[in-house]
Amino acid sequence: MAEIRRGFTAPKEVTGYFEGKTLKPAFSWLDVWGEEHAYAFTVAKATEAEVLSVFHQTIGDAIRSGKGFERWKEDVQVELRKLGWWGPRMVGDPTGEQPDRMADFSSSRRLKTTFWSNINSARAAGQWERAQRTKKVLPYILYVRTTSGDPRPEHLAWVGIILPVDDPFWRTHWPPNGWGCKCQVRQISAREAERLLGRAPKDGGIIYRSSPPDLGPDVQHRNRRTGELTMVPPGIDPGWQTNAGLSRATTLIQNLEERLATTPAASATEILTDLWKDPYLQLAPRLEPKVWLPAGVSDQLAEDLGAKSPVVSITGAAIADRIERHKMSIEDFSFLPEILDQALVMPDRKGSDRGRTLYRMIGKVFWRAFVSVSENGYLRVNSLHQKNRKELKAEFDRLGKDWPFGE
Secondary structure (H helix, E strand, C coil), X not given: CCCCCCCCCCCHHHHHHHHCCEECCECCHHHCCHHHHHCEECCECCCCHHHHHHHHHHHHHHHHHCCCHHXXXXXXXXXXXXXXXXXXXXXXXCCCCCCCEEEECCCHHHHHHHHHHHHHHHHHHHHHHHHHHHCCCCCEEEEECCCCCCCCHHHHHHCCEEEECCCCHHHHHCXXXXXXXXXXXEEECHHHHHHHHCCCXXXXXCCCECCCCCCCCCEEEECCCCCCEEEECCCCCCCCCCCHHHHHHHXXXXXXXXXHCCCCXXXXXXXXXXXXXXXXXXXXXXXXXXXXXXXXXXXXXXXXXXXXXCEEEEEHHHHHHHHHHHCCCHHHHHHHHHHHHHCEEEECCCCCCCEEEEXXXXXXXXXXXXXXXXXXXXXXXXXXXXXXXXXHHHHHHHHXXXXXXXX
């Protein structure tokens, strides 16, 4: 797992994962569940935003600067004392479901749980992000033995498993896999995977294999706070059955699309422009299976094409195709929100009444995009091209249209 060392700047994918979380005050750790941890930061009993903000800011600083637990504990103690939250005090459940409980944020055990749970999740997310970027060269993941002195039997059973980066196993078993879990994974080449899998096991040594052991069926867990039922693989603590990095990428998209449908176009474009800078969204072209990304918002296109929503999406596969075949970069697609919001909209070049061609000049660069409405009524970007002035002028001449971009 990626290390954060004193004196070194933490990788942007690690800091980005943690800093991108929104604050969610909660009475119980069960109030924020599973994949929700990928975009929401919470500390049990930190029901006041100021208190939660102190934890978020100080842990974020520890991640950025490589501080260990003891240094962080000193920092958070100073800030919590200012708020009168250092030491035992009663906390009420905002929902009224449970009686008031004692909270002691000065407890070393409690602080260690909070600190290391967040640090390890951020590191795990960063490692997964890098694995996605480098999987063409290092296509396999090896589950490594835990450094814990008292390892869980189920976790030991996973040691030596070698599977492709995108194998479904890593969606649920990417460590940490529970409270205090110190398991790790290592990304390896196809050559090393072949060498390890062909090695005869030594007595008491690691058995390398290309399939996980059968530890029995998933176990149903009921969240006593929300009533949500979740199937959890045996050996994984409930609530830890997610891959932090993958969850960040997928839930970022899902939650954003819901917000965009009710956000004014101008604000939505600004939100999306910032979103495309998020390293976890930029992973989408590499994700399996196909992922739809929110590319922008256009009330004009929604009305013109009779779409159900003004949100316009593009598949990660379409982006990957443009990157691979047309040598575009992921950064090029960060212009999509502005293109979709402010482009000149013209009829489809092939005459389809279900599509439109968009033209936009940003700086000195000309862009052309094709948008259509799907059979189920949603707007989709089919392609994006960078064009030069000469090419576009010739295109407008063929269409019999005046040149709209000046000299």
